[in-house]
Amino acid sequence: MSSGEYERYVAMAATAAGAAMVINGLMNELLPYELRDALTLSTADVVRRLRARLSPTHTVVIDEAEGLAPNQLFDAARAYLASLTGTASAARRLRASRVNEAQGILVTMDHGEETVDVHDGVTYTWRLVSRNVAGNSGSFPSHGSGAGHNGRRGPHGGCHRSFELSFHKKHKEQALASYLPFVVDAAKAIRDRHRDLKMHMIEYDAWTPVDLRHPSTFDTIAMDGDLKRSVMDDLERFVRRKDYYRRTGRAWKRGYLLYGPPGTGKSSLVAAMANYLKFDIYDLELTEVKSNSDLRRLLVGMSNRSILVVEDIDCSIDLPQRGDQGGERRGRHSFTGGEDNEDKVTLSGLLNFVDGLWSTSGEERIIVFTTNYKERLDPALLRPGRMDMHVHMGYCTSESFRILARNYHFVEDDHTMYLEIEKLMEEVPITPAEVAEVLMRNDGADAALSDLVGFLEAKRGEVGANKGVKHHGNNKVDKYEQTMVLYCTPEYFRGVSRDYQSLKDRAMIPEVEQLLSEVPTTIEEVTDVVGRNNGGADAAIRDLIGFLKAKRGDAGENNGANQDGNHNGDNK
Numbered sequence: 001m002s003s004g005e006y007e008r009y010v011a012m013a014a015t016a017a018g019a020a021m022v023i024n025g026l027m028n029e030l031l032p033y034e035l036r037d038a039l040t041l042s043t044a045d046v047v048r049r050l051r052a053r054l055s056p057t058h059t060v061v062i063d064e065a066e067g068l069a070p071n072q073l074f075d076a077a078r079a080y081l082a083s084l085t086g087t088a089s090a091a092r093r094l095r096a097s098r099v100n101e102a103q104g105i106l107v108t109m110d111h112g113e114e115t116v117d118v119h120d121g122v123t124y125t126w127r128l129v130s131r132n133v134a135g136n137s138g139s140f141p142s143h144g145s146g147a148g149h150n151g152r153r154g155p156h157g158g159c160h161r162s163f164e165l166s167f168h169k170k171h172k173e174q175a176l177a178s179y180l181p182f183v184v185d186a187a188k189a190i191r192d193r194h195r196d197l198k199m200h201m202i203e204y205d206a207w208t209p210v211d212l213r214h215p216s217t218f219d220t221i222a223m224d225g226d227l228k229r230s231v232m233d234d235l236e237r238f239v240r241r242k243d244y245y246r247r248t249g250r251a252w253k254r255g256y257l258l259y260g261p262p263g264t265g266k267s268s269l270v271a272a273m274a275n276y277l278k279f280d281i282y283d284l285e286l287t288e289v290k291s292n293s294d295l296r297r298l299l300v301g302m303s304n305r306s307i308l309v310v311e312d313i314d315c316s317i318d319l320p321q322r323g324d325q326g327g328e329r330r331g332r333h334s335f336t337g338g339e340d341n342e343d344k345v346t347l348s349g350l351l352n353f354v355d356g357l358w359s360t361s362g363e364e365r366i367i368v369f370t371t372n373y374k375e376r377l378d379p380a381l382l383r384p385g386r387m388d389m390h391v392h393m394g395y396c397t398s399e400s401f402r403i404l405a406r407n408y409h410f411v412e413d414d415h416t417m418y419l420e421i422e423k424l425m426e427e428v429p430i431t432p433a434e435v436a437e438v439l440m441r442n443d444g445a446d447a448a449l450s451d452l453v454g455f456l457e458a459k460r461g462e463v464g465a466n467k468g469v470k471h472h473g474n475n476k477v478d479k480y481e482q483t484m485v486l487y488c489t490p491e492y493f494r495g496v497s498r499d500y501q502s503l504k505d506r507a508m509i510p511e512v513e514q515l516l517s518e519v520p521t522t523i524e525e526v527t528d529v530v531g532r533n534n535g536g537a538d539a540a541i542r543d544l545i546g547f548l549k550a551k552r553g554d555a556g557e558n559n560g561a562n563q564d565g566n567h568n569g570d571n572k
């Protein structure tokens with residue numbers, strides 16, 4: 001549409017509306033490029049631009065060259081109007097709207113239909129206008145997402161649609177300064193509610209998004225109720241406080257340290273946070289980052305309203321050990337050197353970026369570190385003010401168990417087996433992951449809870465009698481043992497070591513036994529380390545010794561403990 005046509009259009013609409021002003025609009029080709037990204041602009045920007053466009057003379061200059069790019073303000077209005085379908089006035093006009101997973105909200109509204117919205121005592125009338133490109137007004141495509149949707153011109157012609165928003169001229173200020181920003185904000189909120197969250201992972205040195213469909217929410221997560229509430233409160237306060245951060249000159253970011261044994265829900269909590277806030281997750285796998293400059297590039301490439309997660313921070317970056325004589329703990333990853341390459345990724349480099357560049361180049365950002373071993377973390381990370389909140393995820397308590405039982409089997413709070421289960425849980429530490437696993441493999445609540453009792457009893461017996469030895473070689477592993485942590489005792493290893501017929505250096509066997517007596521290590525870990533070696537028995541056992549020494553915390557051991565269930569070693 002040329003600017004002349006547009007002016008004629010505005011004049012017609014203004015006439016029709018009598019004293020009412022018409023903010024027309026919002027058609028893809030009518031609104032200029034500044035408004036196309038209305039949903040990504042700040043609300044103040046939108047208002048400023050609208051105000052500039054809607055001068056008292058109602059002249060809007062539209063550059064032909066702006067083309068027919070999608071106009072997000074149109075989508076904002078559409079999403080907002082769809083959300084009104086529950087209200088009486090809107091229901092009069094909008095026949096139906098539905099939520100489509102891929103596209104968010106679709107609204108069905110016919111050409112010429114109007115809907116009335118009352119906001120702060122002012123009545124606003126929205127009208128949908130459609131034109132086909134050949135000018136045959138009145139011939140319209142099907143509703144919603146049909147041909148011509150979004151007003152784009154298809155190969156065989158198409159339909160341009162617009163919303164006209166009219167109101168009394170005395171409410172111009174209110175419309176511009178209050179109502180339209182409200183519509184844009186409401187649309188943003190709707191979009192956030194329906195958009196697919198993304199999980200960004202590093203591939204080939206760049207972020208690669210995949211859909212984040214993690215079902216974890218604050219309802220499903222099993223943790224102490226007060227702690228859960230305080231995390232939620234903290235998140236809510238954080239997102240509310242834009243002005244506060246601006247006023248105080250602080251970067252709008254927040255840091256959480258989640259710590260606790262494996263399977264207690266640290267990753268689930270991160271997903272719950274993302275689902276709650278509708279923030280994307282950026283999974284910073286430090287082993288994939290070759291240098292500080294790569295790290296900087298990746299951090300700057302993150303979007304706002306996102307969560308940066310560094311899992312198993314104690315394993316994934318070289319942390320100076322408390323008590324180290326100036327030396328760094330080696331062996332986590334090949335990039336951990338430091339003194340020979342200035343550009344290597346270091347914890348201080350990461351923290352500096354997070355505090356500096358990262359926080360000034362974006363807004364509404366959350367960083368989460370997780371660890372199974374808080375005691376191993378660098379004091380720099382634990383310093384007050386560094387991570388705003390330390391969240392301990394622990395073994396199942398009766399409170400968290402009840403949440404899981406309710407979630408998995410709708411079990412009410414007074415089930416007869418609860419007392420027995422909770423008593424057992426006091427004797428045997430069990431992670432929420434283990435409980436979830438048992439609950440999940442049963443169809444009915446009663447069966448699930450009996451199974452859990454059996455599991456706990458078996459675990460209690462196992463822990464007491466160290467049945468790991470018995471477990472090995474038993475082809476009929478029962479269902480409890482499948483998920484249990486089975487330790488590799490020195491005795492057990494001695495038995496297995498007979499299998500190493502080709503072992504030349506037999507002196508290594510007592511060394512392994514000695515290490516196993518010092519470091520609780522699961523059969524699975526031992527199997528993994530031995531299994532990853534193709535270089536013969538000696539290489540495998542040497543690798544195992546290195547692994548065990550690293551687990552014990554020996555400096556200088558380089559055995560890839562990070563890759564192989566290092567985090568499983570905390571099952572004491």
Ligand SMILES: Nc1ncnc2c1ncn2[C@@H]1O[C@H](COP(=O)(O)OP(=O)(O)OP(=O)(O)O)[C@@H](O)[C@H]1O
Nearest residue numbers: 220221222261262263264265266267268432433436
């Ligand atoms: N607190 C919890 N509430 C609800 N489900 C849980 C909880 N903890 C664990 N689970 C269940 O166990 C699975 C594994 O837990 P999750 O990966 O979140 O634990 P984690 O503490 O991050 O473990 P790791 O330290 O090994 O990464 C989850 O997908 C979930 O099904």
